[in-house]
Amino acid sequence: MAETGKDFSFHVGARDGAARLGAISTPRGTIRTPAFMPCGTAATVKAMYPGEVRALGVDVVLANTYHLMLAPGAERIARLGGLHKFMGWPHPILTDSGGFQVMSLAKLRKLDERGVVFQSHIDGSRHELTPERAMEIQGLLGSDIQMQLDECVRLPCPFEDVERAMRLSLRWGERSRAAFGTQPGRAIFGIVQGGAERSLRTTSARELASMEFDGYAIGGLAVGEPQAVMLEMIEAVEPLLPTSKPRYLMGVGTPDDLLESLSRGVDMFDCVMPTRAGRHGLVFTRHGRMNLRNARWADDPRPIDEASSAPAARDFSRAYWRHLVKSGEILAMMALTAVNLAYYQDLMAGARLAIENRRLPQYIEEVKSGWMRGESAGA
Amino acid sequence: MAETGKDFSFHVGARDGAARLGAISTPRGTIRTPAFMPCGTAATVKAMYPGEVRALGVDVVLANTYHLMLAPGAERIARLGGLHKFMGWPHPILTDSGGFQVMSLAKLRKLDERGVVFQSHIDGSRHELTPERAMEIQGLLGSDIQMQLDECVRLPCPFEDVERAMRLSLRWGERSRAAFGTQPGRAIFGIVQGGAERSLRTTSARELASMEFDGYAIGGLAVGEPQAVMLEMIEAVEPLLPTSKPRYLMGVGTPDDLLESLSRGVDMFDCVMPTRAGRHGLVFTRHGRMNLRNARWADDPRPIDEASSAPAARDFSRAYWRHLVKSGEILAMMALTAVNLAYYQDLMAGARLAIENRRLPQYIEEVKSGWMRGESAGA
Numbered sequence: 001m002a003e004t005g006k007d008f009s010f011h012v013g014a015r016d017g018a019a020r021l022g023a024i025s026t027p028r029g030t031i032r033t034p035a036f037m038p039c040g041t042a043a044t045v046k047a048m049y050p051g052e053v054r055a056l057g058v059d060v061v062l063a064n065t066y067h068l069m070l071a072p073g074a075e076r077i078a079r080l081g082g083l084h085k086f087m088g089w090p091h092p093i094l095t096d097s098g099g100f101q102v103m104s105l106a107k108l109r110k111l112d113e114r115g116v117v118f119q120s121h122i123d124g125s126r127h128e129l130t131p132e133r134a135m136e137i138q139g140l141l142g143s144d145i146q147m148q149l150d151e152c153v154r155l156p157c158p159f160e161d162v163e164r165a166m167r168l169s170l171r172w173g174e175r176s177r178a179a180f181g182t183q184p185g186r187a188i189f190g191i192v193q194g195g196a197e198r199s200l201r202t203t204s205a206r207e208l209a210s211m212e213f214d215g216y217a218i219g220g221l222a223v224g225e226p227q228a229v230m231l232e233m234i235e236a237v238e239p240l241l242p243t244s245k246p247r248y249l250m251g252v253g254t255p256d257d258l259l260e261s262l263s264r265g266v267d268m269f270d271c272v273m274p275t276r277a278g279r280h281g282l283v284f285t286r287h288g289r290m291n292l293r294n295a296r297w298a299d300d301p302r303p304i305d306e307a308s309s310a311p312a313a314r315d316f317s318r319a320y321w322r323h324l325v326k327s328g329e330i331l332a333m334m335a336l337t338a339v340n341l342a343y344y345q346d347l348m349a350g351a352r353l354a355i356e357n358r359r360l361p362q363y364i365e366e367v368k369s370g371w372m373r374g375e376s377a378g379a
Numbered sequence: 380m381a382e383t384g385k386d387f388s389f390h391v392g393a394r395d396g397a398a399r400l401g402a403i404s405t406p407r408g409t410i411r412t413p414a415f416m417p418c419g420t421a422a423t424v425k426a427m428y429p430g431e432v433r434a435l436g437v438d439v440v441l442a443n444t445y446h447l448m449l450a451p452g453a454e455r456i457a458r459l460g461g462l463h464k465f466m467g468w469p470h471p472i473l474t475d476s477g478g479f480q481v482m483s484l485a486k487l488r489k490l491d492e493r494g495v496v497f498q499s500h501i502d503g504s505r506h507e508l509t510p511e512r513a514m515e516i517q518g519l520l521g522s523d524i525q526m527q528l529d530e531c532v533r534l535p536c537p538f539e540d541v542e543r544a545m546r547l548s549l550r551w552g553e554r555s556r557a558a559f560g561t562q563p564g565r566a567i568f569g570i571v572q573g574g575a576e577r578s579l580r581t582t583s584a585r586e587l588a589s590m591e592f593d594g595y596a597i598g599g600l601a602v603g604e605p606q607a608v609m610l611e612m613i614e615a616v617e618p619l620l621p622t623s624k625p626r627y628l629m630g631v632g633t634p635d636d637l638l639e640s641l642s643r644g645v646d647m648f649d650c651v652m653p654t655r656a657g658r659h660g661l662v663f664t665r666h667g668r669m670n671l672r673n674a675r676w677a678d679d680p681r682p683i684d685e686a687s688s689a690p691a692a693r694d695f696s697r698a699y700w701r702h703l704v705k706s707g708e709i710l711a712m713m714a715l716t717a718v719n720l721a722y723y724q725d726l727m728a729g730a731r732l733a734i735e736n737r738r739l740p741q742y743i744e745e746v747k748s749g750w751m752r753g754e755s756a757g758a
Contacts, residue, residue: 043702047709049691072677072702080680080698088695279709298451301459312428316467319459323422323451330426330658330712 008144008187008214010246014356018238018265021355024215024246026144027185028084029091031059033246033267034351036258036344037094039275042067043077043087046275047334048341050088056309056338057345060092060145062270065137066101069127070120074140082142094270095143097134097176097191099150100219100251111151113168131175135188143186145215148176150191152220162195169193170207177211187214189248195220196229198236205240216241217248218266222257231260238265255284255347255371259364262351274340279333281325284343285313288371292336297322310335310342387523387566387593389625393735397617397644400734403594403625405523406564407463408470410438412625412646413730415637415723416473418654421446422456422466425654426713427720429467435688435717436724439471439524441649444516445480448506449499453519461521473649474522476513476555476570478529479598479630490530492547510554514567522565524594527555529570531599541574545583548572548598556590566593568627574599575608577615584619595620596627597645601636610639617644634663634726634750638743641730653719658712660704663722664692667750671715676701689714689721 006027014021024031038045038053040061045053053061063083068074077086084090099116102109106118106127115130131149138146150169153162173190180188190213194200208216218237221230234249241247248268249261258269274284281292285305290297292304300318308314312321312335324332347367354363385406393400403410417424417432419440424432432440442462447453456465463469478495481488485497494509510528517525529548532541552569559567569592573579587595597616600609613628620626627647628640637648653663660671664684669676671683679697687693691700691714703711726746733742 042706042708043699044708044710047713049710049713071706072698076678076698079678080696086696086699088699299455299458317459317465319451319455320422320465320467327421327450329421329423330709331423331428333709334426334428334713 006185008185010215010244012243014358016355016358016360017263019263019351019355019360020265020267021352022246022267024092026092026187028093028144029059031092031268032348032352034258034262034348034355035059035268036348037062037268037270038341038344039064039270039272040087040089040093041272042071043083045337045341047279047330047337052338053089053341054091056342057349058091058341060094061089062094062096063087063141063143064101065095065098065134065141066105066129068141069098069129069137070122070125074137078140078142084142092144093141094145094248094268095138095141095147096250097147097149098129098137099134100152102129103152103154113171115149131172132179135176135179139180139183145187145189146180147217148173148188148190148213150193150219152193152223153195155195155220155223155225157195159197159200162193162197163200166193166195166200166204170204173208173211173213177213189213189215189217191217191219191250192237192241193220194233196225196233198232201233201236202240205237209240209242213245215246215248215268217250219250221249222252222271227257227260230257231264234261234264234266255344256368258344258347259351259367263360263364274344275337278337278340281321281332281336283313283336283339285339286343286367286370288374290318292318292321292325292332294322304339308339308342309346310338312336313339313342385564387564389594389623391622393737395734395737395739396642398642398730398734398739399644399646400731401625401646403471405471405566407472407523408438410471410647411727411731413637413641413727413734414438414647415727416441416647416649417720417723418443418649418651419466419468419472420651421450422462424716424720426658426709426716431717432468432720433470435721436728437470437720439473440468441473441475442466442520442522443480444474444477444513444520445484445508447520448477448508448516449501449504453516457519457521463521471523472520473524473647474517474520474526475629476526476528477508477516478513479531481508482531482533492550494528510551511558514555514558518559518562524566524568525559526596527552527567527569527592529572529598531572531602532574534574534599534602534604536574538576538579541572541576542579545572545574545579549583549586552587552590552592556592568592568594568596568625570596570598570629571616571620572599573612575604575612577611580612580615581619584616588619588621592624594625594627594647596629598629600628601631601650606636606639609636610643613640613643613645634723635747637723637726638730638746642739642743653723654716657716657719660700660711660715662692662715662718664718665722665746665749667753669697671697671700671704671711673701683718687718687721688725689718691715692718692721
């Protein structure tokens with residue numbers, strides 16, 4: 001384990017417009033920001049060994065409280081030495097609070113002031129998640145960055161319901177903050193809610209800022225609304241969040257979403273997109289998206305992208321991956337996941353360099369030009 | 380590509396009883412025998428990168444003519460530079476003739492003297508496989524060791540049917556041999572058939588030996604008959620096969636099958652068992668088999684086998700693999716495939732060393748004692 005300090009801290013090293021180049025220091029290592037965090041949902045970044053994930057330049061992975069509390073169980077992971085040891089990832093881990101998956105995956109939910117009672121989507125067993133239990137679970141896992149419990153509504157949603165959920169999330173934020181207490185080297189983030197309502201978002205951000213979290217997430221976006229709405233909400237809350245704390249846009253997104261959001265001051269991202277798309281044969285490259293299931297690649301001897309940092313994108317033909325994707329071969333899922341995570345990491349590394357050199361707008365234009373030219377320009 | 384010679388040759392370096400320590404030289408590298416060949420069915424050893432396979436000590440992989448002729452097609456692979464380049468495996472490749480899978484997988488077969496017409500199990504398309512076409516396909520793939528087309532019957536089977544299939548396989552062997560012709564650096568193996576009938580097996584072996592193949596396979600075993608019957612058939616044909624040529628027992632088998640067969644003079648094996656079992660959570664270790672789906676491992680912090688040459692067996696707990704197997708995670712399929720292939724390779728390496736030191740019986744006894752003691756002795 002890399003011991004780089006005893007405390008959790010965030011340092012902004014450079015700015016370009018609203019964008020920030022930063023570093024989150026934790027006892028388990030430094031997270032360079034803007035950062036993309038691969039999803040290690042059930043204690044594994046799907047189809048990747050942890051060593052492979054690390055080799056792509058990943059500083060932090062996300063794990064899901066909802067999945068882990070159901071299987072294999074938080075108390076079990078604690079007995080086995082904690083999540084880092086369990087999954088062979090000694091570097092920083094961020095955990096969500098479980099709230100989002102309870103809403104999207106669990107059956108028969110009953111939500112009230114106290115918390116939410118739900119049935120497992122796996123075996124129907126009954127579980128409860130309160131702010132206090134969400135923090136207890138994340139503590140048992142040994143998470144470096146823990147999230148408050150919140151309620152996330154689906155959009156579109158009536159104003160009154162969005163407001164009720166936002167205010168409940170604030171009260172749960174206070175309870176989560178209190179339950180977390182003080183844990184040297186570990187952090188708790190609050191979550192801004194408020195749907196697509198600017199007034200609710202700003203209220204949420206102001207209230208949370210007063211609670212002195214170690215970082216601030218923007219939740220409840222990328223749930224179906226247009227990108228412009230998402231960006232408007234980011235712009236609404238960004239001036240209200242403490243500049244000395246990292247900002248994390250939850251569950252986002254496409255490479256374009258990432259560039260547009262980090263240029264508006266977001267420091268951290270997570271999304272299943274690169275891993276899930278990879279398992280289904282869709283890759284992100286300098287030249288845009290490629291669906292390797294497509295017949296156009298059947299006889300193409302060219303690599304996916306000879307400049308990729310993933311060997312699979314350089315050392316095999318598009319024809320090979322097309323064959324494996326069509327055949328449902330596991331190697332395709334492994335390799336294309338790696339290709340996508342490599343692209344996401346390289347995109348963030350490029351953005352960090354561009355912020356440092358104060359040329360982020362030019363970088364974003366160059367990247368988008370590459371996508372527009374398309375893959376044919378790649379060979 | 381390792382260029383170790385221009386010709387295909389086989390050299391026996393040591394003997395212990397009927398067992399042989401040998402080396403097959405090919406232009407693409409040397410195959411140390413006894414050798415276990417992982418199955419790279421559809422141009423991939425399932426759930427493994429070729430570099431990982433190589434790192435386990437694998438000298439040669441098997442690929443399946445039936446699967447590759449259906450997808451992506453032999454002519455396509457030839458246009459793309461051959462199978463070695465296509466799948467990123469520059470080392471030796473052995474291909475089967477497609478006959479076995481036609482019988483086990485294809486629909487609506489029509490078999491006659493000329494060959495077999497069948498429908499693809501994937502899309503119902505119509506294909507023909509004759510001895511001449513089987514050799515043509517293997518040539519297009521660029522296979523280093525090619526197999527004659529044969530007919531393999533399911534056991535039990537009436538004597539007359541076994542005899543008819545054996546005699547057809549001999550005639551197909553002659554035609555395959557003629558179609559192969561002379562290809563410097565490449566080899567063609569004949570296949571002994573005859574079911575569980577000693578008299579048919581010996582006839583088949585004698586006739587094939589006169590055709591001067593580069594090696595001799597024993598086919599049509601491990602199709603449900605008791606191990607004792609399989610070993611009896613090996614013992615029946617072993618004295619009739621040229622001592623200067625490698626012997627390959629097709630589709631076998633368990634670690635026990637391998638030890639019993641190599642001690643009776645078999646030099647090469649292939650089987651889906653280690654890869655298929657790994658994908659289903661079953662591992663082979665020094666301490667016998669472990670089903671990682673079993674609840675007994677749920678809280679077990681011990682590694683699968685701290686002496687394994689597969690990192691996955693050393694660096695993670697049984698509890699972790701049990702969780703991933705139960706959750707259907709791809710990483711479990713990747714890791715447990717590697718654990719099994721590592722065990723099979725190490726078993727063969729141990730046998731080779733034991734033959735060299737003329738202590739093969741002791742080695743086999745030690746290995747079997749480990750299996751009998753069980754996994755509990757392992758920690």
